[in-house]
Amino acid sequence: MPDPGPGAPRSPSPARLRKELSILAEAESHFAQFGFEGASLENIAAAAGISRHNLLYYFPSKEALYRRVLDDVLTQWLDGMEEMSHGEDPAQALRRYIGAKLRSSLERPNAAKVFAKEVIAGAPRYGSVIAERVGPVLRNDVRTFERWAREGRIARVNFTHLMFIIWSVTQAYADQQAQFALLLGKPALTRKDYAQAEDLICHMVLKGLAPG
Numbered sequence: 001m002p003d004p005g006p007g008a009p010r011s012p013s014p015a016r017l018r019k020e021l022s023i024l025a026e027a028e029s030h031f032a033q034f035g036f037e038g039a040s041l042e043n044i045a046a047a048a049g050i051s052r053h054n055l056l057y058y059f060p061s062k063e064a065l066y067r068r069v070l071d072d073v074l075t076q077w078l079d080g081m082e083e084m085s086h087g088e089d090p091a092q093a094l095r096r097y098i099g100a101k102l103r104s105s106l107e108r109p110n111a112a113k114v115f116a117k118e119v120i121a122g123a124p125r126y127g128s129v130i131a132e133r134v135g136p137v138l139r140n141d142v143r144t145f146e147r148w149a150r151e152g153r154i155a156r157v158n159f160t161h162l163m164f165i166i167w168s169v170t171q172a173y174a175d176q177q178a179q180f181a182l183l184l185g186k187p188a189l190t191r192k193d194y195a196q197a198e199d200l201i202c203h204m205v206l207k208g209l210a211p212g
Helices: 014-038 041-048 052-058 062-085 090-107 109-120 127-150 159-175 177-183 191-208
Strands: none
Touching: 014 041, 014 052, 014 062, 014 109, 041 052, 041 062, 062 090, 062 109, 062 127, 090 109, 090 127, 090 159, 090 191, 109 159, 127 159, 159 177, 159 191
8 A cells, every 4th residue: 555645644543433423423313303502512422421522622613513414414315316317217216316315214314304404494504515515416416307308218397396305205204203103103103114105205206207
């Protein structure tokens, strides 16, 4: 392996990465429950088993920690959007994307809630990042949809709003999962519930995009 040289930044140690992940997991939970204003570094640090002073060694401020949580959420979502733009089969690409978004709502509901709280508040701390990172990927996905429409593989609709609708309905299974479970008469939604939702959402989207 080539020597990176004396001026190159050092990679974080495995121990540091583990500690950062522990802090981020607790921060995600606290920001989801209390929002940015209501969450405290003291409580996040205590939940992670460290002092507030020690937490600030890893993340220099509450805003830096909050933005890192949002960065991680957004990166995961953008990976799915970018993958869809490389698909050649519209039905397969959309099914994979919708499935991935619902799995995110199932497996990381707090991540989805943190992002939703920020957006509902008008994205005061993260709006510029959303515009800079999501905008280009969304436009690329829309171009992919447009190509599929030109090829006669899907019907032409407003593809930007199509993506907004997919985001909204999959996000609901994180934001409103407690209500959905209550109305289904169970303590929590199960993987079967998410699978049924995925089948129905895919059916409605693909039916709406059927050529002719």
